Amino acid sequence: MEIYLPIAEISTNVFLLLGLGGAIGFLSGMFGVGGGFLMTPLLIFLGVPPTVAVGTGTNLIVASSVSGMMAHWRRGNVDFRMGALLFSGGIGGSWLGVSLFKALREAGQIDLVISLFYVVFLTIVGGLMGFESVRAALRRNARRRRKAHQHNWFHGLPLKLRFRRSKLYVSALPPVIVGFLMGLLAAFMGVGGGFIMIPVMIYLIGMPTSVVVGTSLFVIVVVSTVSSFAHAVQNHNVDIILALLLALGAVIGAQYGSRFGQRIQGEYLRGLLAVMVLAVGGRLLYGLVARPDDLYSATLMVMR
Amino acid sequence: MMLRRMLLNLTILALVSVALSAPLAADNEPLVVDLLPERVEVDSSFTGSTVILFGVKTQPGDIIVTLRGPEAPVVVRRKRRVAGIWVNRDSVAFRDVPQYYAMAASRPIDEIMEAKALDRNQIGTGHILLNTIWTRTADEVDSFREAVRRTRAEEGLYAPEIGEIVVIDGSLFRATLTLPANVPTGDYVAETILVRDSEVLSRREVHLTVEKSGISAEIYNFARGQGALYGLIAIAAALVAGWVGGVAFRKN
Numbered sequence: 001m002e003i004y005l006p007i008a009e010i011s012t013n014v015f016l017l018l019g020l021g022g023a024i025g026f027l028s029g030m031f032g033v034g035g036g037f038l039m040t041p042l043l044i045f046l047g048v049p050p051t052v053a054v055g056t057g058t059n060l061i062v063a064s065s066v067s068g069m070m071a072h073w074r075r076g077n078v079d080f081r082m083g084a085l086l087f088s089g090g091i092g093g094s095w096l097g098v099s100l101f102k103a104l105r106e107a108g109q110i111d112l113v114i115s116l117f118y119v120v121f122l123t124i125v126g127g128l129m130g131f132e133s134v135r136a137a138l139r140r141n142a143r144r145r146r147k148a149h150q151h152n153w154f155h156g157l158p159l160k161l162r163f164r165r166s167k168l169y170v171s172a173l174p175p176v177i178v179g180f181l182m183g184l185l186a187a188f189m190g191v192g193g194g195f196i197m198i199p200v201m202i203y204l205i206g207m208p209t210s211v212v213v214g215t216s217l218f219v220i221v222v223v224s225t226v227s228s229f230a231h232a233v234q235n236h237n238v239d240i241i242l243a244l245l246l247a248l249g250a251v252i253g254a255q256y257g258s259r260f261g262q263r264i265q266g267e268y269l270r271g272l273l274a275v276m277v278l279a280v281g282g283r284l285l286y287g288l289v290a291r292p293d294d295l296y297s298a299t300l301m302v303m304r
Numbered sequence: 305m306m307l308r309r310m311l312l313n314l315t316i317l318a319l320v321s322v323a324l325s326a327p328l329a330a331d332n333e334p335l336v337v338d339l340l341p342e343r344v345e346v347d348s349s350f351t352g353s354t355v356i357l358f359g360v361k362t363q364p365g366d367i368i369v370t371l372r373g374p375e376a377p378v379v380v381r382r383k384r385r386v387a388g389i390w391v392n393r394d395s396v397a398f399r400d401v402p403q404y405y406a407m408a409a410s411r412p413i414d415e416i417m418e419a420k421a422l423d424r425n426q427i428g429t430g431h432i433l434l435n436t437i438w439t440r441t442a443d444e445v446d447s448f449r450e451a452v453r454r455t456r457a458e459e460g461l462y463a464p465e466i467g468e469i470v471v472i473d474g475s476l477f478r479a480t481l482t483l484p485a486n487v488p489t490g491d492y493v494a495e496t497i498l499v500r501d502s503e504v505l506s507r508r509e510v511h512l513t514v515e516k517s518g519i520s521a522e523i524y525n526f527a528r529g530q531g532a533l534y535g536l537i538a539i540a541a542a543l544v545a546g547w548v549g550g551v552a553f554r555k556n
Contacts, residue, residue, distance in 0.1 A: 003348070004348035004349075004520050005520075006519075006520035006521070006523040006524045006527070007523070007524065007527055009524075011348070059538050059539065059542050060542070062539060062542040062543060062546065063541075063542035063543070063545045063546035063549075064546060065546065066542075066543050066546035066547055066550070067546050067547055067549060067550020067551070068550070070547065070550065071550070108379060108381050108392045108395065109391075109392060112389075112391055112392065116389075225539050228535065228538060228539055228542070229532075229535040229536065229539060230535075231535075232527065232531050232532070232534050232535025232538060233531040233532050233535055234531070236527050236528055236531055238527070238534070238535065238538050240523065240527075240534075240537070240538045240541060241520075241523070243538065243541075243542060244541060244542075244545055247542060247545045247546065247549070248545065248549070251545070251546065251549030251550070251553070252549070252553075255553045288389045288390060289388055289389060289390070290390075291390065292383055292390055294451075294454070294455070294458075295382050295383045295384075295390075296380055296381070296382050296383075296447075296448065296451030296454070296455065297380070297381050297383075297392070297451075297455065298378050298379070298380045298381075298451060298452050298455040298456070299378065299379055299381075300376050300377070300378055300379075300403075301376070301377040301378060301379050301397060301437075
């Protein structure tokens with residue numbers, strides 16, 4: 001069944017979109033990652049214009065993160081004070097990111113920049129996941145014990161605040177800066193940015209793991225909401241039909257993914273995901289390096 | 305579809321008979337033309353369409369019909385390899401580029417008009433005037449001009465072949481022009497000229513409007529016109545969809 005996507009301006013099969021949403025939802029449910037970093041490139045491969053893939057991605061992240069956030073909220077696993085610092089940086093980052101996005105679009109460079117961002121981040125994420133899964137598979141039995149958190153250079157920064165939920169007394173600067181970077185990524189890539197924020201929260205800020213996922217989901221919902229709004233206003237690239245179809249698939253897929261994930265030894269699947277992520281990154285890189293069929297491209301001039 | 309075609313034929317018959325039964329008016333006008341339909345609606349199931357231009361000429365000569373539109377500024381960019389990656393570097397912007405172009409003629413075009421006259425009258429995709437707005441390249445602008453025509457042709461928007469004009473009894477004529485599925489929305493001009501010895505004896509313009517219609521068009525226009533409100537609705541829809549999805553599956 002074909003459906004015409006009003007903003008992407010292409011016709012696609014409904015079941016293909018539902019299936020794509022379902023597959024990404026399944027992966028995100030299984031691994032606890034957002035999945036946005038796979039969704040955007042796959043949409044581009046489907047023929048959705050890169051700008052629309054990113055704008056729609058920000059909207060999709062809102063849908064796919066909100067129910068998880070509410071579940072963590074009910075259990076009291078959201079550090080709102082930390083979250084507020086993160087998203088105050090994030091809002092600034094995402095608004096700046098969307099404005100830069102618009103400027104690059106007018107300069108005809110946005111498709112290139114989106115691809116470059118993805119190649120870099122997919123390589124990093126895929127590489128790290130692959131590395132982790134190999135290491136985990138090698139020493140499955142050797143468990144190390146970690147301290148609550150370690151004190152490092154970072155605890156000497158000024159503007160310290162007390163975070164009751166996280167049982168921390170740390171500077172307010174790093175969360176704001178990290179949030180700002182996340183906002184930029186959300187605007188440019190249509191991703192939530194959990195894969196960057198979670199390691200930072202655990203290893204750098206030293207938050208207890210119990211509140212990390214809930215707080216990061218809270219920030220992702222807020223930052224994606226702002227990015228989605230900014231894209232809709234400045235770039236007109238949020239396709240509501242595309243987002244809802246993908247979200248429907250993703251919500252269903254995530255349920256099965258999380259059940260499946262609980263029953264299965266993670267290392268090998270994680271390794272498989274790493275391979276997939278690297279393959280998608282490789283495909284995008286190929287698109288940048290291979291000589292295009294036509295060196296010339298003609299587009300309507302963007303009207304201010 | 306059948307019904308629509310039948311209606312179209314009936315309308316043509318009616319109009320043609322009107323034109324024929326008004327010889328007095330036609331005596332003063334060397335050329336009388338009309339277009340059917342004057343308005344094309346593009347909805348989500350649109351797979352292309354045809355428009356029929358028909359008319360009467362009261363003087364001997366050949367007929368050329370061009371349909372062009374909507375005109376908009378276009379930027380042509382050329383990629384160069386920078387550090388192993390293909391990057392858009394050089395660019396040229398052109399003024400008033402027709403996004404669509406098709407034509408029909410009563411005889412092979414080179415038998416009707418010589419090349420200079422084609423240029424002067426902008427007949428044929430190779431003769432469309434492409435003036436630059438700005439030039440950001442050290443190379444020939446003509447390769448960029450050529451790219452405009454090539455990319456439009458690849459998208460099926462510059463018709464590769466010249467359509468046929470059927471002339472009946474030396475005065476009644478009909479041209480059929482095809483609009484592809486990806487036809488851009490906007491205003492089109494169909495120009496009919498009566499030509500003898502490369503000279504344009506008479507010229508008539510009729511207008512065509514192509515518009516999006518249906519729910520997807522409304523969404524598109526709303527997203528463009530009311531970006532902020534659209535953004536809020538999209539967010540609300542996402543929140544509700546995510547929340548409902550979560551609740552529905554928690555109960556199970």
